[in-house]
Structure formats: structure tokens, C-alpha cells
Amino acid sequence: MPELPEVETVVRGLRASLPGRTILDVRLGRTDFIDDPVALGEQLPGSRILGVTRLGKFIAIDLVPGGTASHTSERLFLIIHLGMTGQLMTRLASDPVPPHTHVFFGLDDGRELRYTDVRRFGRILLVPESKIGMFRERLGAEPLEITLKEFCARFSSRGARVKALLLDQGILRGVGNIYADESLFRARIHPARIARKLTQTQLARLHQSVRTILTTAIRLRGSSVSDYVDSDGNRGEFQLRHRVYQREGKPCVRCREKIRRVIVAGRSSHFCPRCQPAPRVRKVQRRVNKS
């Protein structure tokens, strides 16, 4: 599923071929995941693409309005979240259309930017430049930019499980289930540990592990475990390097113990019980029946 490395790979692909193009038209299929579908058709045709950037797991396409709205409108950001099964690809308008393709942006070079999403957990919205600051403020820090000091500040005061905090987009933006589990394994921290009980050494290890895992995953163009493909339709390769994610019952690469899966923060969490020791639980007094 698309997390930071996958979204970064898509963004790099789009950045290579979209800037300078003009959106000619917008065609919509199902729209229940689009904040304001009417606005897409009204505001996008005629607009020119300036650039493509990533904000956490969001793709931001920077546009200059050029259509009927150009005399009033400021710059605009087309924001796309891929959810779980979303795919954003450029194709020739004449290419066959895969099922569950719900949005088509016709371009001035004979191609289309297409959004396909089986489960429609994704999201599409338009944000005017004047409000992009507000949008950005609700997101946490970029995991590849945050300093150790700031990282510790965001974790060491919290009573939630470390896994829940890694997934919280208001703390770090871009980490999802795969990279949370892989980072925790690398840092040798159990996903159910309470964040404020982690030592400085453990937090430092986690900070560095998140960076290492994400950087490596970007280099391998993301993890393709189900539907993920990049903007050219190619799969990633980081799934071949997964140490715990979806490896339940298989031997730990470090100690051979069987990888386990438990639910933490409502999410499947994969870990090695030997390398990532469980948090100490106050033993419940067990009353022994004496008679």
C-alpha cells in the first residue's frame, strides 16, 4: 500500500513528465472519495502544471489556472491521497482503461493522468494556495527531515504505544504499517511499547531506523505487496527486503525465532519476540484455589 516511499516514487515519475503540461478536461466516474467533484471540472480545465511535490502521503500537483476562472483564481494545488489501493498513472488516451478507474485528466500531449482505486480509500481535493499552509500545518514532520531532538520531543511525552504514534500522521507524515513494523524491527523495539517508557538510546535507534528503512525503500522504488505500482505502472522491489511485514511464522533473519503477528493500535503488527522483547506487564494476581 502506498506509504512515503511509494508516494515519493510516484511523485518523481510524475515530476519527470507533467510540468509544463496543460489539463484540457476532466472526466469522472465514481466520486464518493472526492471532496468537491464539481470543482474539479470547473477549475482544472485550462490550468497549467507547474510542479509535483509530496506532503507525507499526499501528492500535490501545483497548478496555474488558465481557463475561465483564470482572471479571479490564485494558484491551486490538486491534492491526491492514494489510500490503500490508489494508482496514479500517465497513459495514452487511447490505452485500454483498467477497471475501477474513476478520474481522467486529459493532457495537451495526447496523454491522460488517470486515477484508479479499487477500494476508494483514497482522496482527492483542491486546495487554493492561500490555504495550503493550513493544510500543511495539520501534518506532522517529514520523517527524513526531523532531527533527533525533535523526534524525541514528539515521542517521549506520550503514553500511547509506539506503533500508534509512528502511524499518526500528525506526528510523522508518511509512515504506514509496513514501514512502522520494519523500522521497529530494525530498532529492536516491540510495537506495543509505551512511547514515554523508551530510553533515549531506543528513541535514537528508532529515529535512525525510520530514516534508513525509508531511504532504502525509496531507492528500491517502494514495496508492491498488493496493488501498488508507480506512475508508469511498474512494481517496486522493497517487499523483497521485508524482515517482518507479512512474514508471520517465518524465521527471524537475525535469530531464527518465528515472527509473530499481533494487533496493536487496531493494526496488524509483525515482530520478532526475541529481538523485540514485549513490554513488562504488571502480573495479574492469580488466585490459587487452595481447597
Add this chain to the structure above:
DNA sequence: AGCTCTTCCTGAAAGC
């Protein structure tokens, strides 16, 4: 306030 659980959706895979 802070944290966890539930809900949305579909198709693949497991279960019977």
C-alpha cells in the same frame, strides 16, 4: 485531553 476502536470498500484467500 488523550488514546483506542470502528467504519468505510473490494477482492483474494481461507474455511467449510
Add this chain to the structure above:
DNA sequence: TGCTTTCAGGAAGAGC
């Protein structure tokens, strides 16, 4: 074999 059930997950919203 074929039908039914379960499971996956991002993030909003409900619940505790």
C-alpha cells in the same frame, strides 16, 4: 467444487 466468511488497511469519527 462452490459458497460463505475473513482479512487487509488510511484516516475520520465515535467511544471510553
